[in-house]
Every structure is written in structure tokens, then in C-alpha cells.
Amino acid sequence: MGRTNKGTSNRHHAAVNIHDVAKRARVSIATVSRVVNRIPTVDEELAKRVWKAIDEVGYVPNTQARALVSGRSRILGLIVSEITNPFFPELVQEFENLAVAQGYEVMIGPTNYDAARTESLIRRMMQRSVDGVAVMTFGIEEQLVQKLVEQEFPLVFVDAGPDLPNIRVLKVNYGEGIREAVQHLAALGHRRIAFISGPLRMRTAVTRRDAFRKSMGELGLTVPDASIVEGNHTMEGGKAAMEQLLAESGPPTAVICSNDMTAIGVLHALDETKYRVPKDVSVVGFDDIHLAQFMLPPLTTVQMSCKALAMAAVEALRAGIEPGHSKAAKKEWPIPTRLVVRRSTDFPRGTLPALAQAPGGQRGAAVDE
Amino acid sequence: MGRTNKGTSNRHHAAVNIHDVAKRARVSIATVSRVVNRIPTVDEELAKRVWKAIDEVGYVPNTQARALVSGRSRILGLIVSEITNPFFPELVQEFENLAVAQGYEVMIGPTNYDAARTESLIRRMMQRSVDGVAVMTFGIEEQLVQKLVEQEFPLVFVDAGPDLPNIRVLKVNYGEGIREAVQHLAALGHRRIAFISGPLRMRTAVTRRDAFRKSMGELGLTVPDASIVEGNHTMEGGKAAMEQLLAESGPPTAVICSNDMTAIGVLHALDETKYRVPKDVSVVGFDDIHLAQFMLPPLTTVQMSCKALAMAAVEALRAGIEPGHSKAAKKEWPIPTRLVVRRSTDFPRGTLPALAQAPGGQRGAAVDE
DNA sequence: GGGATGTTAGAAAGCGTTTCCCTCATCAGC
DNA sequence: GCTGATGAGGGAAACGCTTTCTAACATCCC
Numbered sequence: 001m002g003r004t005n006k007g008t009s010n011r012h013h014a015a016v017n018i019h020d021v022a023k024r025a026r027v028s029i030a031t032v033s034r035v036v037n038r039i040p041t042v043d044e045e046l047a048k049r050v051w052k053a054i055d056e057v058g059y060v061p062n063t064q065a066r067a068l069v070s071g072r073s074r075i076l077g078l079i080v081s082e083i084t085n086p087f088f089p090e091l092v093q094e095f096e097n098l099a100v101a102q103g104y105e106v107m108i109g110p111t112n113y114d115a116a117r118t119e120s121l122i123r124r125m126m127q128r129s130v131d132g133v134a135v136m137t138f139g140i141e142e143q144l145v146q147k148l149v150e151q152e153f154p155l156v157f158v159d160a161g162p163d164l165p166n167i168r169v170l171k172v173n174y175g176e177g178i179r180e181a182v183q184h185l186a187a188l189g190h191r192r193i194a195f196i197s198g199p200l201r202m203r204t205a206v207t208r209r210d211a212f213r214k215s216m217g218e219l220g221l222t223v224p225d226a227s228i229v230e231g232n233h234t235m236e237g238g239k240a241a242m243e244q245l246l247a248e249s250g251p252p253t254a255v256i257c258s259n260d261m262t263a264i265g266v267l268h269a270l271d272e273t274k275y276r277v278p279k280d281v282s283v284v285g286f287d288d289i290h291l292a293q294f295m296l297p298p299l300t301t302v303q304m305s306c307k308a309l310a311m312a313a314v315e316a317l318r319a320g321i322e323p324g325h326s327k328a329a330k331k332e333w334p335i336p337t338r339l340v341v342r343r344s345t346d347f348p349r350g351t352l353p354a355l356a357q358a359p360g361g362q363r364g365a366a367v368d369e
Numbered sequence: 370m371g372r373t374n375k376g377t378s379n380r381h382h383a384a385v386n387i388h389d390v391a392k393r394a395r396v397s398i399a400t401v402s403r404v405v406n407r408i409p410t411v412d413e414e415l416a417k418r419v420w421k422a423i424d425e426v427g428y429v430p431n432t433q434a435r436a437l438v439s440g441r442s443r444i445l446g447l448i449v450s451e452i453t454n455p456f457f458p459e460l461v462q463e464f465e466n467l468a469v470a471q472g473y474e475v476m477i478g479p480t481n482y483d484a485a486r487t488e489s490l491i492r493r494m495m496q497r498s499v500d501g502v503a504v505m506t507f508g509i510e511e512q513l514v515q516k517l518v519e520q521e522f523p524l525v526f527v528d529a530g531p532d533l534p535n536i537r538v539l540k541v542n543y544g545e546g547i548r549e550a551v552q553h554l555a556a557l558g559h560r561r562i563a564f565i566s567g568p569l570r571m572r573t574a575v576t577r578r579d580a581f582r583k584s585m586g587e588l589g590l591t592v593p594d595a596s597i598v599e600g601n602h603t604m605e606g607g608k609a610a611m612e613q614l615l616a617e618s619g620p621p622t623a624v625i626c627s628n629d630m631t632a633i634g635v636l637h638a639l640d641e642t643k644y645r646v647p648k649d650v651s652v653v654g655f656d657d658i659h660l661a662q663f664m665l666p667p668l669t670t671v672q673m674s675c676k677a678l679a680m681a682a683v684e685a686l687r688a689g690i691e692p693g694h695s696k697a698a699k700k701e702w703p704i705p706t707r708l709v710v711r712r713s714t715d716f717p718r719g720t721l722p723a724l725a726q727a728p729g730g731q732r733g734a735a736v737d738e
Numbered sequence: 739g740g741g742a743t744g745t746t747a748g749a750a751a752g753c754g755t756t757t758c759c760c761t762c763a764t765c766a767g768c
Numbered sequence: 769g770c771t772g773a774t775g776a777g778g779g780a781a782a783c784g785c786t787t788t789c790t791a792a793c794a795t796c797c798c
Contacts, residue, residue, distance in 0.1 A: 015754090017753095017754055017755085018754065018755065019754085027777075027778085028777065028778045028779070029754090029755080029756095029778090029779095030756085030757080030777070030778060030779075030780090031776090031777060031778075033755070033756060033757085034756095034757095034777085037756085041775075041776065041777085042776080042777080043776070043777085046776090046777085060495075060496060061754085061755075062437070062498075062753085062754050062755065063496050063497050063498070064433050064436040064437040064442065064498065064753085064754080064755090065437050065753070065754035065755040065756090065783090066754080066755055066756080067433040067755090068431070068433040068434050068437050068753090068754080068755070068756095068783050068784065068785085069754080069755050069756045069757085069782075069783050069784095070755080070756060070757095070783090071783080073433065083458045083461060083462050084455070084458050084459055084462055084659060086453070086455055086458075088458075089452045089453050089455075089457075089458050090453055092452060093452050093453055093479070096478075100489075100493070105476065105493065105497060107474065107476075108477065109465075110462070120469075124469070124474065126429075127429055127432050128432050128474060129431075129432070129433065235659075235660075235663045239663075264660075264663050265663065267665060268663050268665065271665050271666075290453065290604075291604070291633075291660075294604045294608075294633050294634065294637050295665075296636060296637065296640050296664075296665045297640075384784090386783090386784055386785085387784065387785065388784085396747075396748085397747065397748045397749075398748090398784090398785080398786095399747070399748060399749080399750095399786085399787080400746095400747060400748075402785065402786060402787085403747085403786095403787095406786080410745075410746065410747090411746080411747085412746070412747090415746090415747085430784085430785075431783085431784050431785070433783085433784080433785090434753090434783070434784035434785040434786090435784080435785060435786080436753095436785095437753050437754070437755085437783090437784080437785075437786095438752075438753050438784080438785050438786045438787080439753090439785080439786060439787090440753080
């Protein structure tokens, strides 16, 4: 009963394969394979004939079979912290575009900061035999990626990773952008500048915080312990951190946040108080997600280019996967950051705009166009 | 030169396969396969022995080989409109969780409203021989999915799709939520309510707009043509649409937006004018993305549950893939929507709160907890 | 007790590729 | 003109699994 499956349209029977092409072009399947893979030892005329046959019968190589025999799946793994933080979709988008252009698919997975989940994610990636993995999280416990390291998968990390032959690292220059942010605030007259970090068990969070401390130090500004609060890279965390800051030490005149989501939480927390942004408190974010310019007020933030990050990641992975792709065994790929000034930062109330310039003029860094 | 690959750790040689297990358990590979696939004709004692062997040698079935021979990849395709619209990551997350729990991987791709891109995406999915595809966009040109339909891939659409055996449709009840929104505004005293739609070539956009018209009609409120403006589901589009609304017919007292991103754009546009939200203009979104509650002011919006959408989609796909999974050949899966009231809606200025209740009280629908 | 039936596990045939190995032809060198 | 080198293309063996077919053995009924 039911469908008889006798028709030609059923996908389980319709597939045209390499033999059909070989028959039509009157060559062996080995030659077809060589043509498809652009192996240069095939006579040009013959290749043309094969391409013609491929076109005529509508041949598409079977990915599964290819992967089985070659051991390469042409899938890249991409591990992110959480997919619902808008920074990551932007990164995923860029990464995927580049990967697809190079003939790869992307297998994406969030860790959600959960070890069990991360472990299962990595296991799944290994089971699908990805050709390489980009670990683009805010930090990851090293033991979790141990299996990938052992099996010598090409790997890319952000900020820091084990120093091994096929491991590459994207070095984000946090110092640069954060220094610009601190100098921008200082130039406006701010002295009491607070910092809301990411979860401090994440390496990146520590790095960003230290960059802040260093920049403050360079300007001779002190950073009391109470001015640094730990957030968790979410809006909720930012809101809670700001509330803590207000409760414990009263409002600082400016807050720098470890990412834009935190900054959004801060804006939200301040909206529920008598303090206005930027007149009472200036707020600076980090990442420059697309949303940042649509916040009220539009967010001054440190831009970290997704595109640069994605390009370096794909490039670095290919260097590890495709033999002789990149001659230099480059291990570190620098990623710049820069401040984008919008409207969430201003003179602290009561400060005379003596030393600094009038709003709208040059304010120490790139002004959003 | 270079590494010699003689070590045992290299992943290209280390794989333990079904033969190793068979040898260890002193059975044939056929039996191992049957055990792994839980085919019930295997003697229980024997199965135990095989599981033990599997555990001892650390066997993991090779996905590629499985897919090659069975013709099923255990990958589900998920087509979305754009990955950078926060609604979709939330959906992706839910969908992926469910799919993984059922032993599937997910291959995600955005159309970005671009036909060429969509076509290539679908081609890639077919090449990877996904077991089924969920088309969860705001709408899609039917000819693009034609190939999937022809090849009889199990398919799930939102709102509308061809009426064919293995095509299921998720029917979102837009009317419900939008009616609540209109009634909520009307109860507050609004009469001049505008609507910003999605791009009208998308079927979903038309459906949402019509639901708005209908609800207005039910209350005897007129909808002049100028009160309906076409947006494009982005913040930029929302901003532009609101500016058009202000320029052409002056400010309405309330605006309902086709999605939350549009509403964010509207808030942004109004922030640049003398009109305040909600005192001068009330704004209602659609989707209830996580971000909505962190907007300034927090956004009143119609909630469409990602979780419900994802659950129905995965369930519907499985019904199409796994024979006898769902006995009833259910074709339509209803998805409810409901209004969530936050702080972007209020009495229009100058209206006496006579007929409606005081803010904070019951306001016609669920109040955000 | 013998033939029919039922149950369980092994042998082997694929699935659609890539790639190794070998043949056969061409050609240069002496 | 013969030999050895070179190079293009075909045959066939993997790759690791699922599934059909078949054999072996136990069970049952008359």
C-alpha cells in the first residue's frame, strides 16, 4: 500500500553518479574523478569532454562518499560562547560567507558557558570529522579541547591557546581600543571611571580588565577595587553590575563595559534611577555590534571587527588544513580594535569644557560617520 | 622532512572501526551493526558482550560511512531570513537543542532576502543530503524551494506552503496577538494607530498587516492608507518608516510594528524628534525577542514563542523523515501569539484615564512579570 | 521421526568516491 | 632499431558501514 516508489523522482533512486559520467564521456571513473578534482595530469581535450558529460547528465559528486574515502569532510567547526549574544551571529555570518566561498560548510555550536554542553559539542564535531575548529569564545577551559588537540585537528583560538604545531591564535589588541576609550573619557574630564568585566574565569575577560587597568595607570588615574565589578557578558549581568556599583560606591562619572550587551544592561539600570546618560554617567561598550548605534543614546564603543576576526580565522584554519596553503607557518594573527564615539559619552556634569573640545568636534577618536 | 606521521596519535590512522569491535566481541560486523542500531533480533547476552567491546575499544561509528550506505545524513536544514536579526538566533538555539536531542545536526543558512544566495544555500543542503528542511523565513519565493519539493524532501514551512504529502505547515495565529495589541491600544484611548509592515513581497508581512486591518475594523477604527508604511524588518527600515510616517501625516498616537527590530528603529527615530515614548507615541513590537525588555522604554510586544515554533518544526520534520513516527498525517501545526505589555505603551497625551485603568493595573493583556 | 516453520547470526554485496598501481604508448638517446 | 625514461589513463582496491541473503540450528506438529 501507499506510494510505490516506482517513479523516477524519488531522491533515493534518482542520483546520477560518477559511473554515468564515465560511460557518457567514454572514460574510466578514475579520470572523471581526476577531472572533477582538477588534477592537472589529464589531457585538456579529454577534460573538456568529461565536463561536457558532467553537465549533460547533471552530475553532482556525493559528499558522503567523498568524505568517507578522503577522510576530509570539508566542514569547519565554529564554537562560540552563545548564539543569542548578537556579537556572535555577526561573526558567524562573516565566517560562514568566507568558509562557503572556499567550499566548506560550517558546523556552529554555542558552549553557553557549560562544560557538559561544550564537551558534547566537541564530540559531535569529531564524529562529523570536521576538518578544523575555530574556538571563538570569550575563553574556554583547556581540558575541554584536549581531545581536539590530541587528535591534531587544526585549531584556531582567540587570545590564547596551547603552543603546538597546528594551533593558531588570533591576538586581539584590546589595549589599543581600551586605551582610546580611557583617553577619550579622560579628555572629557572624567576621573572616576568604573569597569564592568566579563566572568573572570574567562581568559578574555581578564585580559580586557587588565588592559583597562593599564590604560588608567598610564594616565595616573587610580582604580579602587570597588570600581571594577564582575559581569557576565549579558544584559542582565550588566544591569546587576551597574546596580551593585551604584549601591556600593555611588555613581561613577563613566563606565566602560566589557561588551555591548553589558552596556545595554547598564543603560537599562541607569534608566531606572535619576541618573541620565550621558549627562550624569557616560557609558562605553565593547564589540560594536550593529545594535550599538540604535541604542538610546547611541553607544560609544570599542570596535572589534567581526570581519577581520572571521577572515583571520578562516585563513588560519586553511593554513592548517590545506598543505602548502600558507608557506609561512604563521602562528599569530593580530586583530586591531578602535574606539567609535557616539552619544553615550559626554562631559561629566559640572565640568567646564575648557580642556576638551565642544561636543561634535574632534573628541579623541573616530567619530561615527 | 616534516612530521613523519608514524605516531599513533594522528587522527588519520587512529580510528577504531566496526571490525575491531567485531573481533573483540567475537562476532561478525553485521551483528555489531545490529547492536549499535538497536535492532531487536539480537540475543540479549550477545548484545551485552558487544556493548562491552564497544566501550573497551572506544568505538564511535563513522558518520560518513553510515550516511553513504543508508542515504540518510542525520542533518536537518534550517533556512532563516537573516542570522543577524536577534529573533533568529533564538529560534536557531531552540531548534538546535531539540534536533541534537534527537541525534540530528543542524545546517543553518540565511537567505538574506537574496534569491541567488538562497538558491546556492538550497543546493548546498541537497549536496549534503539533509534529511529534511525547515524553511523558517518571513516568506520565500516558491520557485526557489521547487527542487526540494521535486525531490520529495520532508519540508516544513511557516504560514503557507504547497499542499503536498511530505510538506507540513506551521500556522502562526497572528490574529490573536495583533488583536490583543490593537484592543490594548484602543482601551488606552488610541484611535490613530499606524502600522509598519515587513516587505510586502513576503507572505508573512502581508498576513500580519491584514491581521492588523482586521482587528482595527472589528473595533470600528478606520485605517487610512497613509497609516500603513512598508518597512523591511530591520532597525534601519523601522527608522525610515517612522520618519516617513512623521513627514507625511504627522505623528500617530500609536504604532504597531511588524517585528521588534522595526520597533527599535522606531524608538530611535522618535528619540530624534520632540515626541516621547510612550507619552506622545505608543510603540508595539512583534516577536518578543529577549532584547525587547531591555529597550528604553521596555517594549510592549506580541510574543511569538520560539520554543513552540522550534518544537513544532522538529516534530513535523521527524514525522516526515522517520516512518511511523507520527501516526496522524498531521499537516498543520498551530502556533499561538499573545501580547506582552511593558512600558512603551500608555494613554495618549491629553486623554483622561476615564475608560481605561490606571497604568500598572490590568491593561488588557498579560503584563510582563 | 521427519518435514515444515521460526529464529538468530554470518557472509557478502553494495553505497560513490579517491588513489595506488600498473599498463601501454610515446619519445629521446645511443 | 633497441632500451629506458616519462606520462597519461584504466583497473581495482580501499574507505566503514547497512542490509539482504543464506545457512545453521532449534522448535513444532502430525
